[in-house]
Amino acid sequence: MSLSSAQKKSFRSIGHHLNPVVQISENGLSEGAKTELxxxxxxxxxxxxxxxxxxxxIRNDIVDHLAETAQAEVVQTIGKMALLYRKNPKANPKLSNVTRYSQE
Structure with a gap:
């Protein structure tokens, strides 16, 4: 799965307003973090x-590992933040950030 530059631009715009939902500490990637991801x-x-x-x-290595493990695409990394995307055709439209924010 490879995103076009237009898709990445759109996702970066949506991601700007999102709060982090997963946090990885210096202790590394725990099972709980993988489950939450x-x-x-x-x-x-x-x-x-x-x-x-x-x-x-180390941050870049962890982001790459997360994306590979979750079969997701890295949209953007800035400092200590990363934006990941993985298409879910059965996603609930009320929960999907892509569906909710691309309609506004």
Whole structure:
């Protein structure tokens, strides 16, 4: 799954207004965080993740690992925030950030 530049631009615009739903601490990726990541991607499709890690290279490695594990696409990373997207054809329109904010 590869997003076009227009899709990424649209998702970045939506993501700007989102609050992080998953937080990763310096202790690494816990099972609870993985479970929450799966639930959030299924419900919302487009999610923001906060990484409380100071080392930039480690943050980038974790974001890449999360995207690969969850079969999601990295839309954007800025500082300690990352925006991930995974299409869910059965997503609830009332929960999906993509559906809710692209109609406004």
């Amino acid at each position: 799966e639930r959030a991607l299924n419900d919302h499709e487009l999610i923001k993740i906060k990484l409380a890690i100071n080392d930039r290279d």
